[in-house]
Amino acid sequence: MSQWLNHVLERASTVDDWLSPVRAQALDTLKQQQWPTRRTEAWRYTSLHPVADLQLQTGTSNNTAEAPFIEGLNSLDLVFVDGQLSTDISKLQLPEGVTISELSAPSEPAEALFAQVKPSHHLFGLVNDVLAQQGVVIDIAAGAKVKQPIRIVNFASAGIESHQRTLVRVGANAQATIIEHGSGSGNSLNTAFAEYDIAEKASLEHYRFALHEGESIHIGGSHFKLHDHAKMNSTLIGYGSQLTRLDVDIEHAGEHAFAKFNNVYLLAPREHFDLHSTIEHASPNGTTEENARGIIGDRAKAVFNGRIHIHRHAQKTLAELNNRNLLLTRGAQINTKPELEIYADDVQCAHGATVAEIDEEALYYMLTRGIDKQQALVMLNFGFVQEMVFQMPNKALADWLQPILKTRFESMMEQQ
Amino acid sequence: MSEQIDQALARKYDAGFVSEIESETFPIGLDEDVIARLSAIKGEPEWMLEWRLKAYRTWLKMEEPDWAHVDYPKVDYQSISYYSAPKSMKDKPKSLDEVDPELLRTYEKLGIPLHEQEMLAGVAVDAVFDSVSVVTTFREKLEEAGVIFCPISEALHKYPDLVKKYLGTVVPRGDNFFAALNSAVFTDGSFVYIPKGVRCPMELSTYFRINEQNTGQFERTLIVAEEGSHVSYLEGCTAPQRDENQLHAAVVELVALDDAEIKYSTVQNWYPGDENGKGGIYNFVTKRGLCEKNAKISWTQVETGSAVTWKYPSCILKGDNSVGEFYSVALTRGRQQADTGTKMIHLGKNTKSTIISKGISAGRSNNAYRGLVRMGPGAEGARNFTECDSLLIGDQCGAHTFPYIESSNPTAIVEHEATTSKVSDDQLFLCRQRGLDPEKAVSMIVNGFCKEVFRELPMEFAVEAGKLLEISLEGSVG
């Protein structure tokens, strides 16, 4: 058992707001959960040792921070510092069709979404259910085509434990872009969970940047429910930190839905990153394309678990998952498990996973052309991550991210 | 056309008869006394009994694994008899002429004549009936080459040092729940020893038959291939059609020393139960091989039987340049459940492994591939290639793939691919337009799907496997 979890259970009883009935249910479920060990399949390769007896300050912090500037993005920013919303929503100029409220204020969309999209088996999701008092509820009206990206910024500062929640409803035929932008360093624990309901024929462009580094611990998830003919295109970028664990669930609840999910993990020395993605094809004629690519630095460890589940009646599903990994040094480690669970026969499903070394022949070729070895390695290896960045539909984000990732990669190569 | 395919799923199990043979069978139940009695009947050395008891005590503390994608009622280990032998075997027959003719007829009915002159030339057979080995053919010819091929109970008397040296070195006593149980109560099985540099002059084969009711079969096979030697071993299994579930928990250990090669082929056709899932064998098997330098172990399996299969023939690639292979066809129909695959543990440099798995699910069955490829820190330049293909026949079955890939060496390369498909209407139509009836068409398409695996089987077995598949699919199409 974990000291930390015991404290969570104690603290949970002090939370009292309009969501209390739902929180109470989550607390019941949480109480029945075992603290994960290596024998818990979902935590087979990730030790929760750093969290087990963690004791951090949990009260309000006085920190303030500016959202990182991204040129040309022109986003509507909602800034959280250590779980506390520091943006005054009432002063925001909201685009037409967008309603934003705080989680603490009762609202219809919050009631419809809170703990309703996210599966109840995620341990830390339950922790977030019982403890996250602050969050935002974003409601995109049916038919609204919202051009301006909405960004939720999450800072985690040293010494503090925080929990943040995001709920998003994209109405029928609406379009929106949501960015979850998290970062942190120093000894901190931040959980951030987001739930998305994408209505008929709606379309969501989504980004999650988990740029936590150093001693920080970040555990979170993004969970999506797609209705008939809904579309989503999501890109997840993760660093690692002392411990980063993300769970992504995409449910094809309606027919003819489409999901594209790209993710990249770039782990500096000693970082730990764990991504569990689950695609539930619960209805016919759905399509999913998932690509995960990772580069793992010295003594860093990456875990990727990509599950595709085709339910009995989900005929004519197309689902593909591809995972590619590159280990930079002998101490680097990857554990990957692409899973297929299929109960319908008229479907096309495939997955592939590779762990490969640097292509010596290509390297040699570049050297004979006079390219410096370090440079050649960067070009060869970074190329396959860069491809994912260039596939991001938002150009401003891609232009901002590409040099950041490249610099990080170059320093990973140097540290070898 | 799917209704036509569905109809093809009516089952037929040719090996389902019961032989009327008087047997000596232990009362049901398991404790240290039962193990002692079993060991005494076999006249085993003291150390063997000790070894069994240690395994038993370990087993008592273990829990039955529940991680596999199978679902079956808990086995009551106290309701099973742990020893059964034909009475006629009490004074062990010295030659085939002394073997109970009913026993010989049983094997003949299964298509395995034990009279040497009637047999396929070049295959030596060890026939295991319930808990004991009935007869081993071609022994003299093998002895000339220095090859030992005999029941393991006999090896314990004749070659105790060899058995003691290798038993439990690849699959330790407490390796897993079923291996521990087997270590405590195994009754017979085959022992093979190929001396240094010898190429075994013929295929070796063991044929397992469960006959008695309420008995479990716990055989143990140990194959040791000395440096530079070579052997090909085949294994087949059947059981009568009964309404109760029966337990089969075997352990197979392979030791391939430097430059040796072991090819191990299985055609598993235990009784699968009826279409409603009544009866059938629980097949919980631990198979593992150890490869020293430049050695090669190749597992080929065709799994069509058993109600529940839990089986992961594995290779520990310890020596540099060693090679592991796993070729598998698993067909499930009715209510069968299979969770099978392999583990390739790469420890040595430049080790290579290939995994080709073909799963066919029909009826209301579930068929899962579960595999592990591990590249250890020392697996410099190691390579793995894995291909897992599933074929679904009908929309009431399930096909699953759970591959675990763990790598901690940057020079190792792992490639895994998995696909799923069905017998397409277009393929069926083309075959039928060319005059083939739907049943033939499906069996041809399925055979084509399995080709990469079948071609790894020794000739006689490949034919048998193809036929088995055809019979299993009979009625899958109307």
Add this chain to the structure above:
Amino acid sequence: MLSIKDLHARVEETTILKGLNLEIKPGEVHAIMGPNGAGKSTLGYVLSGRDGYEVESGSVEMDGKDLLDMEVEERAQAGLFLAFQYPVEIPGVSNMEFMKESVNALREARGEKALSSAEFLKKAKEACKQVELPLDFLKRGVNEGFSGGEKKRNEIMQLIMLEPKIAILDESDSGLDVDALQVVAKGVNSQRDGKRSFIVVTHYQRLLDYIQPDYVHILSKGKIVKSGGPELAKEVEASGYAWLAEAEAEGADA
């Protein structure tokens, strides 16, 4: 040989053939031409009994027997062969074993003995030679990784092997260059023996330069709207199918 009377057939909810009539005598070659969507491929599928192609009314007799009452494989065994426009791949099943099963299934239906391996091989080699396919094609999976042209030649190879009474060629010319087209035509022509009949379905007249038809029929909107000799194909070549629409418009006026 083959007698099609007032054939109506539909795919799902759409009626595609709307009263098609065609009489084919032994040894005759009938070309069926027409614009896209006229129902050309549907005819081949209906005659061969493909699932999803439902006959609403009309009759088809082959040698006096009710063809529509037979299963797909029974029609094949009775001597009906369809060369597919897009032949499907069957991974792992070699051309050789596929053809052997097929040839022997047809022989068995005719009450003949199965061919020995040697006899079969001889025949297969001969057929390959005729369509200029290298022998190693026999060992490859059925249509697996074949180019478009190879697939078409493989279909003709099968036609030669199976010696049907009537062969339907569904756009066997599409996607072929002139050289490949000649090979296909040569293969087909070698099978014209005065008894075997052919239905050659094509969009273009080009193929008919190489396979001389006895009759040409124009299929439009599920019916044969015009029949004639080889000269009709030339007309189509010269004027396209636009006149069909005009003729229809006129018909509507009248």
